Amino acid sequence: MKSPVFICSLGSISALGQSPTEIWNNYKNPRHFITKHLFSETETFAAFLPKEVRNPIEAIRNENSNYRKLDDSVLFAIFSARKAIKDAGWKNEKNIGINIGSSRGATGLFEKYYKEFIETGKAATQASPSTTLGNISSWVSQDLQTVGPEFSHSVTCSTGLHAVVNAIAWMQAGFTEKFLAGGSEAALTPFTIAQMKAMKIYASEDLDFPCRALDMEKKQNSMILGEASGVLALQNKNSEEAIARISGIGYATEALKHSVSISEKGESLQKAMKMAIGDKELSEIDAVVMHAPGTLKGDLSEVNAIKAVFGENTPAMTSNKWKLGHTFAASGILNLELAVLMLQHQEFIEVPFSEISEAPARLENILVNAVGFGGNAVTILISKK
Known part of the structure; x- marks a missing residue:
């Protein structure tokens, strides 16, 4: 890196909640936030957003008729980006770059539209525009009315940190002073869960802690999926609002x-x-x-x-x-x-x-x-x- 980059805020939603205080308190809580859900009539471990987070996201969906056609992965990102902008104090800023990626993209909508196609032989009008990966950053830009560069990418599970590295490159090349970077994932669908199970990496043991990450004595794979999004507000210069340094x-x-x-x-x-x-x-x-x-x-x-x-x-x-x-x-x-x-x-x-x-x-x-x-x-x- 040519010089440090500063994190002004981080807007996130996950099974742990949405505010820094709530998230930290839940990290301090020794319990996990994974529960059992029915996927294709089979009980499976997963970590969903709590109702207190889901409700305001659904409120965004109802703000605008265009938003009702968006996948959850896009709405998650809009919610997190709004929060990052507010916490960073960038209220009147418009020249902001945006790179929010996703591993799976519009998984829920893609599965819905494909099912309809198999059943009817016809594709819905919104099937293509609402399932493109670029939807995420494009709609965040539309929502915030930014004028900086905006794009999305997918590099599987490292997508979010790749977005941060990419944003730093754009900032240090002089294209913009500020960037929103992160990842959004709403992939808790039956087909996605089935894909993970087919790889034989998904948790199956009903233990006190079903995901055994860093248990070096475990005998079985124990990966479990969750839904979440996280967006960093990055800037080149230090400020009172900065919370950490890259x-x-x-x-x-x-x-x-x-x-x-x-x-x-x-x-x-x-x-x-x-x-x-x-x-x-x-x-x-x-x-x-x-x-x-x-x-x-x-x-x-x-x-x-x-x-x-x-x-x-x-x-x-x-x-x-x-x-x-x-x-x-x-x-x-x-x-x-x-x-x-x-x-x-x-x-x-x-x-x-x-x-x-x-x-x-x-x-x-x-x-x-x-x-x-x-x-x-x-x-x-x-x-x-």
Whole structure:
């Protein structure tokens, strides 16, 4: 990075709620926010938005007749972006870039329109425009009436952190001083759940903590999906509103041996972390908020990558997927949110059933990881303002 970039605010919604105070209190709460739901007449674990969050999103849908045709992934992003703008104090700003991506995109609408096509042989008029991935950033821009660059992308589970890296590149190239970047995912649909189960990575054991992210003794895969969105308000200059500093970014892709695999020692994660750390001493890194999806190979390869980078003096390691599920494109942003909250409160959130590490003596620099299908990884170094 040419220079640090500052986070002015972070608007998010997830199973943990929507306000920073509520989200932090729920992180402090030792219970998880995963429940059982019926998908195709089968009870399955998932982490849905609470009613208190869902209601205002439905209110957005009813604000405008055009909004009624939008997928939840778009409405989630609109809600989070409005919140990020308000909390950042950007009320009258218009020259703002927008990059909000998604792994699955308009999953709910796509499945709905495809079902109708199979049954009738005809496609609905809104089938194409309402299911394009670009819908997310385009509608956020329309809602906020911004004039900066706006685009969406999909890089599977690391999409949200890729959006942040991309936004930083645009900002430091001089295109705009401010950017909204993040990810949105509303993929809790029967077909999506069935796809994850077909890969044999989904949780099936009815345990006190069904997602066993960072339980290095688990014998089965335990990934669970959640729905969420998260949008960062980024700017080049420091300000009173800034809540944290991005002091390093890293990214890498490794050669695949299987379409969903990552190497045993997480080679792409190693490269991404080293790039993000840059010239800092390894001893300056206090913690890592890990991708840790709760799968056997995924968790182990990331732990191996951290040990390969840091040796015996590994920083404290944690994850949030045991609490709110894997939210695909939004997961990296929620990881980043956890890092920011820990820096603000100077308190480390541990995984209650994991003995992989202890709380650090200080919290000044935290690495945030995300890795996705395709062998790609992103790491962002978050530091105290």
